[in-house]
Amino acid sequence: MQVAHGNLLTKxxxxxxxxxxxxxxxxxxxxxxxxxxxGQASPPGFWYDNPQEEWVLLLSGSAGLTIADTAEEHVMQPGAWLHIPAHCRHRIEWTDATQPTIWLAVHHEVSNET
Structure with a gap:
């Protein structure tokens, strides 16, 4: 068994x-x-529409994320997380251009549990 390790904030x-x-x-x-x-953002008119659920955690920097059919922009700072259900259209409006914005993203199959 091999143990993997690293640091999300380095390299x-x-x-x-x-x-x-x-x-x-x-x-x-x-x-x-x-x-x-x-400083990247989703291209104009582009929406992510993933078949898997996604859980994201912002570790550094900042970002603005919009969910389709809502007017609210989720402004994310370090420590903020968001669960995005499968096929929930979303886009990145902006990310910090003055420092790296580091995300941890977990993509997983849709749970059958309620």
């Missing part, structure tokens, strides 16, 4: 021109990744 990508998605762990029905943003 940041040197190129900040694009978001970087780093796969940390994956198995059937589960994907955990670190996302590093540097």
């Amino acid at each position: 940041l990508p040197s190129d900040s021109s694009a978001e970087v998605f780093e796969l940390l762990h994956e198995r059937a029905g589960l994907k955990i990744e670190r996302i590093v943003s540097n």
